[in-house]
Amino acid sequence: MQKFFRRNFAGYAFLSPWLVGFFLLAIGPILASLYLSFTKYNVVRPPQWLGLDHYVYMFQYDQRFWKALQVTFQFVVISVPLKLIFALGVAMALDKGIRAIGWYRALFYLPSILGGSIAVAILWRQLFNYDGVINSILRLFGAEGPYWLADPKYSLWTLIVLAIWQFGSPMLIFLAGLRAIPQELYEAAEIDAAGPVKKFFAITVPLLAPVIFFNLVLQMIEAFKSFSGAFIISGGSGAPLDSLLFFTVYLYNEAFSFLRMGYASALAWVLLLIIALFTAIAFWTSKYWVHYENERG
Amino acid sequence: MQEFRLKKRVAGSLLATSILALSMAVLPNGAAAQDSDLQGEIRFSWWGGQVRNDKTDRIIQLFEGQHPNVSIVRENADWSPYWERLTIQSTGNNQPCAITMQTRWLATYARPDILMPLDELVENGTLDVSGIPEPVLNSARGADGNLYMIPHGVFYFALMYNEQMAQTAADAGVAPLDYPYTWDEFAEYLTAILPHLPEGAASVHNMGREQDAFVTWVQSHGEEVFDGSNVGFTKDVAVQWFEYWEALRTAGVTEPPEVMISDNSALIEESNIANNRGFMTNRPPNQLGSVQTTVDTVSPGTTIGITPYPVGPDGTVGMDIGANGIAIGASCDEARVPVAAEWINFWTQNEEAAGIYESDNGVVSIPALATAQAEDPDTQPTQVEHIELYQELIDTANPVFWPAGGYQALTDTLNRAYDAVAFGQLTPEQGADQLIADLQQQLSQAAR
Incomplete structure (x- = not known):
């Protein structure tokens, strides 16, 4: 054992900043939140043990929990595929060897860098306000736009559009994947008189499947965790009519507005399990549609 | 429960009636005796926008000018984040020495391990509450009967x-x-x-x-x-x-x-x-x-x-009416408490400070100061209107007791x-x- 440590000391020494951060700033709070999820804890008073009460209440009585789940699933199911389709479309357009490709990549990636920020959420609110840019443009054409953010019919869609706008990150990954597809395959297909649609479904999609899978998992997790846009646009409450009550917004309110830290911790663990479950499902389905080049047939 | 209701009604009506009754009271004797030896650094937190921030900054500069060895660290935030931050600070026992507090939120924080009970500091004269109507002062008490903040402004709704x-x-x-x-x-x-x-x-x-x-x-x-x-x-x-x-x-x-x-x-x-x-x-x-x-x-x-x-x-x-005031954090160490107390005295009793603040966060709690502000030709007309409507309504107001x-x-x-x-x-x-x-x-x- 002593020999092992002597031999690996340098490695662990270099790793130590990360290890300290991981165990103190990540594992510690994670385990603490698991404990707190079984307690009543309002921050200003010591935790009181409740056992499974929070979980029972959540699933049996808490209608807002189910509403938050519904809104979040709606957001994930609509925004993730649209974002991936849009990102793939732009990546394919940029894969044509056009001039100044580097500038285009940077330009399209920019929203992803800004995307999760509070500033962009505030900008989005200004764009979609009743007197905002979108309605001003509509008025130029004689149309009167709705209250995009205050009408529950439209509010979620504004956030879906915001999510799609942040397509830069998956787009870059798609672009790298497209570059890795051998051109000979397309040339051979053309000799066989394959059209663009046939080439897309017979060559691009199968060979890009590992990248699509990677992007799908990443974007799905990101969508489940989406917070700042819904929080800023709904004024932190999930309004109107809880149409923007994302799971994270509900969790945040329970924790910091109502000081129900124990219940919020339970919500956080449920969210973790949901994300883990859907990630596992994605991995399970991947064996049916994702094929790797080095796989043996 | 009946006792509670009675207590609330009595406190409410007293609060409502005695502020106006005291409005003609003699102006307080000015700030408490200034201690030129006062030294140390304290943190002071408040909520509000830029106008209030500017006024608060001017008052702090005035105070620091009178106490050259004192430094006040400014901690301001918007309304909602203010309470979230205070909660987190309280969890870590890291709350500021001087904390702006409100009666609507007091029940959540009114515990000796979060806010310092102030009765003793009032009794020994460290905190000067002269001129503050008794019902207003009592509205700053927690469920345990302790005084947890010194009210500096009374707010109402219109x-x-x-x-x-x-x-x-x-x-x-x-x-x-x-x-x-x-x-x-x-x-x-x-x-x-x-x-x-x-x-x-x-x-x-x-x-x-x-x-x-x-x-x-x-x-x-x-x-x-x-x-x-x-x-x-x-x-x-x-x-x-x-x-x-x-x-x-x-x-x-x-x-x-x-x-x-x-x-x-x-x-x-x-x-x-x-x-x-x-x-x-x-x-x-x-x-x-x-x-x-x-x-x-x-x-x-x-x-x-x-x-x-x-x-x-x-x-x-x-x-409904309520009060805003300043509390002392329970984690404020003994050496800084006199500075925090003097800061509270300055904020609540100093005429110049009250003049700068212009009842920005509730009409100044000392009725004589409110009257002086309303009569001061330099006070903004909108603030005069604010104070005068308050004086018209206050004797009929109906304060709510806000539970945690x-x-x-x-x-x-x-x-x-x-x-x-x-x-x-x-x-x-x-x-x-x-x-x-x-x-x-x-x-x-x-x-x-």
């Missing part, structure tokens, strides 16, 4: 309206509102004024989801908002509230729900009242100055006035219940049922 629109309607023959007016007379006036407003403008912001207005409604109908840690009002009064605003909404007197929500979260410059799209709204009267400043830019020539909330059918006034978590709970549950009614998802009866059930549940959770 409505803002567009004075030019009111004049146009009056010129057209609509009889002006003459206080006291009942809720029914208020609705009649708003309906009568509608044809004389600019096209597309609503008579009033839809206040169905506004807890300040709801509290006033409940109390003006002779009921309590809270009964200790329980819901204090009946289903009937909630149903009537929803029906009142639904009648105004369907008649076009107030806004449709999407406009209501949009206006509710709007900045002043985007709001309907600032853009001549609405005649009347509910905003805290201490914001009159900043609202008028914004309106001067957005809609030049428009002036905003303030008027009280309507009274109940029998003339009962339902308006009560403010957040009422805001959240009322918002959701009325939104559901206004968007047609619930009837007023169902909305009232939801409101009472959700509110009771949240209050019970907070109290457990």
Whole structure:
């Protein structure tokens, strides 16, 4: 054992900043939140043990929990595929060897860098306000736009559009994947008189499947965790009519507005399990549609 | 429970009546004796926007000028983040030495391990509370009877309206509102004024989801908002509230729900009242100055006035009042407590400081200072209006006792219940049922 440590000391020494951060700033709070999820804890008073009460209440009585789940699933199911389709479309357009490709990549990636920020959420609110840019443009054409953010019919869609706008990150990954597809395959297909649609479904999609899978998992997790846009646009409450009550917004309110830290911790663990479950499902389905080049047939 | 109710009623009426009674009291003797040897650094936290930040900064500079060895670290935030940050700081025992506190939130934090009980500092003269009316001071006590903050401003609630629109309607023959007016007379006036407003403008912001207005409604109908840690009002009064605003909404007197929500979260410059799209709204009267400043830019020539909330059918006034003050954090070490105490004395008692602050966060709690401010020709006219309306209303006000978590709970549950009614998802009866059930549940959770 002593020999092992002597031999690996340098490695662990270099790793130590990360290890300290991981165990103190990540594992510690994670385990603490698991404990707190079984307690009543309002921050200003010591935790009181409740056992499974929070979980029972959540699933049996808490209608807002189910509403938050519904809104979040709606957001994930609509925004993730649209974002991936849009990102793939732009990546394919940029894969044509056009001039100044580097500038285009940077330009399209920019929203992803800004995307999760509070500033962009505030900008989005200004764009979609009743007197905002979108309605001003509509008025130029004689149309009167709705209250995009205050009408529950439209509010979620504004956030879906915001999510799609942040397509830069998956787009870059798609672009790298497209570059890795051998051109000979397309040339051979053309000799066989394959059209663009046939080439897309017979060559691009199968060979890009590992990248699509990677992007799908990443974007799905990101969508489940989406917070700042819904929080800023709904004024932190999930309004109107809880149409923007994302799971994270509900969790945040329970924790910091109502000081129900124990219940919020339970919500956080449920969210973790949901994300883990859907990630596992994605991995399970991947064996049916994702094929790797080095796989043996 | 009966004892509690009695205590609350006595405290409430005393608070309401004695502030005015003391308004002619002799000015306090100025700041407590200054200690030139005072030294150390303390953190001071408060909520508010840029105007308040600037005023606070000037007062701090004045204080630091008088105590060269003292330094005050500024910690300001907007309203909601302020409380979130204080909660987190309290968890880590890292709260500032001087903490701006409010009676509506006091029940959540009024514990000796979060805020320092101040009675002893008052008794030994370290804290100077001279001139602060006893009921106002007592409103700063926790459930354990300890004094947890020194009140420096008393706030109340009123409505803002567009004075030019009111004049146009009056010129057209609509009889002006003459206080006291009942809720029914208020609705009649708003309906009568509608044809004389600019096209597309609503008579009033839809206040169905506004807890300040709801509290006033409940109390003006002779009921309590809270009964200790329980819901204090009946289903009937909630149903009537929803029906009142639904009648105004369907008649076009107030806004449709999407406009209501949009206006509710709007900045002043985007709001309907600032853009001549609405005649009347509910905003805290201490914001009159900043609202008028914004309106001067957005809609030049428009002036905003303030008027009280309507009274109940029998003339009962339902308006809540509360106090803002400064508390000392329990984690403030012994060496810094004298600095924090002197800072509180300076803030609450110094005439120059009060003059700079101009009752920005509630009318200054010492009545003589309030009167002096109202009479000072240098005070902004909007602040004079704010103070004078306060002095007119204060003897009839009806202070609410806010239980732990009560403010957040009422805001959240009322918002959701009325939104559901206004968007047609619930009837007023169902909305009232939801409101009472959700509110009771949240209050019970907070109290457990």
